[in-house]
Amino acid sequence: MSRTTTVPPCRICGGGLQEFFDFGKQPMANAYRTPGEPGEAFTFRLAGGICDRCTTVQLLEEAPHDRMFHGGYPYRSSGSSVMRSHFEQLADTFLATELDRPDPFIVELGSNDGIMLRKIAAAGVRHLGVEPCDDLAETGRRNGIRVCNEFFDEELGKRIREEDGPADVVFAANTFSHISFLDSVLRGIDALLAPHGVFVFEDPYFGDIVRKTSFDQIYDEHIFFFTVRSVKYMAAAHGFELVDAERLPVHGGEIRYTLARPGTRAVQPSVRTLLAEEEKAGLADPATLRRFSDDVRRVCTDLVSLLRALREDGRTVVGYGATAKSATLLNLCGIGPELLSYVCDTTPAKQGRLTPGTGIPIRSPRAFTEEFPDYALLLAWNHAEEIKSKESAFVASGGRWIEYVPDVRIS
Ligand code: SAM
Ligand code: TMP
Ligand code: ZN
Structure with missing residues (x-):
């Protein structure tokens, strides 16, 4: 773990924060851009640490609160x-x-x-x-x-x-x-x-x-x-x-x-x-926190290797669920439209937009059901049961899910 002079004190107790992950510059996870929209997207250093006094794990830098939660906040x-x-x-x-x-x-x-x-x-x-x-x-x-x-x-x-x-x-x-x-x-x-x-x-x-x-x-x-x-x-x-x-x-x-x-x-x-x-x-x-950082790198490497291999093999791969979480996964792994043709999502405010930082088009789940891809990366993995049962025809028609929590696998 490294500790730099730029690390702020713990927000809970004022103790020292020990940095243990740094995902680099990242966009805001719910900043869905309209295609062709001008202007630079806001980015910040997505890094975190643990407090050496109260043990609260927290981000080191933060996006402005009213920039995250505003009239256009899409999550329903x-x-x-x-x-x-x-x-x-x-x-x-x-x-x-x-x-x-x-x-x-x-x-x-x-x-x-x-x-x-x-x-x-x-x-x-x-x-x-x-x-x-x-x-x-x-x-x-x-x-x-x-x-x-x-x-x-x-x-x-x-x-x-x-x-x-x-x-x-x-x-x-x-x-x-x-x-x-x-x-x-x-x-x-x-x-x-x-x-x-x-x-x-x-x-x-x-x-x-x-x-x-x-x-x-x-x-x-x-x-x-x-x-x-x-x-x-x-x-x-x-x-x-x-x-x-x-x-x-x-x-x-x-x-x-x-x-x-x-x-x-x-x-x-x-x-x-x-x-x-x-x-x-x-x-x-x-030691646990170091292992976590190592595991993150391993998952990213495995996922990108799999997606590249499928693409080289001529397979169609899309993302399922434009979750806020997926912004971190896609940006950290460097996965853009060349690896995922589109991401489908039920949220009307996300459809027609692009995933933050990676610019993958977001479409209605109709695009998915009208023409099943060969593979779908389950970005909304926390809703796996609900989505898999709703989309059972996808697997029945030969489609396969790609999951990455806790490990990269095809199911
Ligand atoms: N409670 C819902 C749930 O569990 O599905 C919504 C969770 S959503 C991820 C976070 C919600 O917190 C947003 O609706 C947001 O506008 C709201 N929020 C953010 N900052 C807040 C604050 N200071 N006071 C009250 N609500 C806030
Ligand atoms: P969440 O992980 O923050 O709950 O976000 C889930 C996202 O996945 C949200 O944008 C809605 C989308 N979604 C679908 O597209 N289909 C579904 O069946 C479910 C449950 C969620
Ligand atoms: Zn603390």
Whole structure:
């Protein structure tokens, strides 16, 4: 691991960051350009390190927050049926547990298109979605939820508390790890949360990223990569206690963390179990982190060799799912339109655009079903089951999937 003078301090505790990966200059993962669009795309050094005090893994440089999340932000949570049922189940759990008291109130940070809160709204429970992207805030409203179209921070947390009273639950999915100013966000949650309340958040698990070499989870929006150990530290440093940690299969492996005010809840055994597992896996050890970097290089080399060989053999290969993750994979490996003819994706706002940095055209999945290619690189590997069952005719007609997590293989 190298440490240079340009490395900033840890955003959580001010400790020293030990750099352990550098993916070079990268574009923003959701910056889909229109063909022929003039102007230079914004790039930044996609590198990360681990804090030598609190062990939080984080990016060293970051893209401006309002440049990532704006009116044109394309991600629609409800694009996956698996994620729809994931959040419906969670809404049911909240309704049956934390929200079963008189006049309960739940606030969701990053409510997106309303995927989780719509069920809460349908149950007539007081709620507020905080969603800074204008289009998404509007979509959420159309889906029946109450939305505040702003960035959550300390000031907004205090304002919601004044206007709506204390929250029984503050929830954030795939959002907390996206915000660099977590100290302000945590002070806002502290102001907003009722004395008995819980802050629940779910984000990709660094343990799964290392285990699966899923380095494409690393891109501009993912600023933090949490572990139970680092979240326990962060919670305590901000006047909370980590009381539960539940592993989730979605998005390639996540953890749902529950924070409460110290001493108000029993700490679940999962916290201790996962801490022991992390210790055993050496998640904060320099040797593990070095091995991760080596594994990343190996996956890139294997994938590019395979794609070149297929192309030389005259095979047609396309990408499936213009995920934010794929920006890192494609740019790091140098995979452009000469290796993948196009990438198909269900998101209307991505279709007709080009993949960031690599300029591969994005098309509707109709292009895929109308003329199956010989091979499809499964960029949306976190939705593998859903996509493979939807596209079973592709394999039946002789097509093959190429996967790269945890290793490059044809399936
Ligand atoms: N919660 C949804 C899910 O899990 O599918 C959406 C996740 S999406 C990757 C991240 C969301 O966080 C975006 O909708 C974005 O606009 C929102 N977001 C980013 N910064 C935020 C902030 N400071 N406060 C509230 N929401 C924010
Ligand atoms: P995500 O990995 O951030 O959830 O993004 C998944 C992307 O894959 C999103 O752009 C939508 C796309 N997608 C499809 O094109 N077809 C599908 O069946 C699914 C589940 C996702
Ligand atoms: Zn730290």
